[in-house]
Amino acid sequence: MMTDVNISGLNVGDKHPVRxxxxxxxSVESFYKQSVVKPDLLIQTVQQMIQDxxxxxxxxGRSTWPPAPKITVSSEYRRVIPAIEKIREVTEIPVSIDTMHSQIARDALDLGADLINDVSGFTGDSNLSRVAAEYDCPVMLMASRNKPGDVVGVADTLDALSRIIRNAEENGVGSERIILDPAIGRWCEMRTTKHDLEIIKNFKRFTVFQKPLLAALSRKSFVGDVLGKPPGERLYGSIAATAIAVCAGANIIRTHDVAATVDAVRMAEKLRK
Structure with missing residues (x-):
């Protein structure tokens, strides 16, 4: 039976709606330029997402798109920490800090963030898992070995996730705190559209760990490759892939397009049941 993860009162797992x-x-370096939120529109954007x-x-605050220029930890910090502070002034919605750096995670949690989203799967900053254990917060960990998403194929992804779970638990992170991300996207040169499609088609295999699954596929390159469209025109393709992931067991969908995704997810949930 899948272990639920409680995110500040929001339960995630098979017994609950897909979140x-x-x-x-x-990140101004993002592959999807239209998604970049300007500081003066931050609260308006958050409130619209909640309404949707x-x-x-x-x-x-930093792009993990391989061609994107790298930024310093201090630059990332200056982007995300004030944003979390502002969000916490207007809403108590659970907030995830998407970072691979322990100091950013620590300060974000101190300001009211509720969980850590680490695309390196605790394979980067050795202190990040310790921060998660210290704060006893939920974590979303992506399949990785030495750098984000450097896994190829279903078998490699399963093996990486198994190692990540073991490492997290050995560093004091509770088993009931772990959410898994099978790493959809062009994370490294070895990855191709074929690999992403394979992960999505076999998404149900990742339920073997009995932990909630995150599907992060919004407007990614595999959609563009299949449809021949740039990021700004990948909504419908993303929605189709999202519905398939939900039917195959996804418990959280990460998206740039909340309103459209909600409708697709609710329909897919009914079909899954």
Missing amino acids: IMGVINL GAEIIDIG
Whole structure:
């Protein structure tokens, strides 16, 4: 039986509705330029996402798109920490800090963030798992070995997630705190559209860990490759892939497009049942 994860009162797991995570993208280096939120529109954007049906807000300040220029930890910090502070002034919605850096995670949690979203799966900053254990907060961990998403194929992804779970638990993170992300996207040169489609088609295999699953596929490159469209025109393709992921067991959907995704997810949930 799947273990529920409680995110500040919001339960995630098979006994609960699929949760919608709205993306607040503060990285000007992002592959999807239209998604970048300007500081003066931050609160308006968050409130609209909540109105549209978001139950979690994911705050990120650096792009993990491989061609994107790298930024310093201090630059990332200056983007996300003030944003979390502002959000906490207007809403108590669960907030996820999307970071691979322990100091950013620690200060975000101190300001009221509720969970850590680490695309390195605790394979980068060795202190990040310790912060998660210290704060006893939920974590979303993506399949990785030495850098974010450097896994290829279903078998490799399963093995990486198994190692990540073991490492997290050995560092004091509670088993009931872990959410898994099978790493959809062009994270490294070895990854191709074929690999992403394979992950989505076999998404149900990742339920073997009996932990909630995050599907983060909004407007990603595999959609563009299949449809021949840029990020701004990938909504419908993203929605189709989202519905398939939900039918296959996804418990959280991370999206730039909350309203459209909510409708697709609710329909897919009915079909899954």
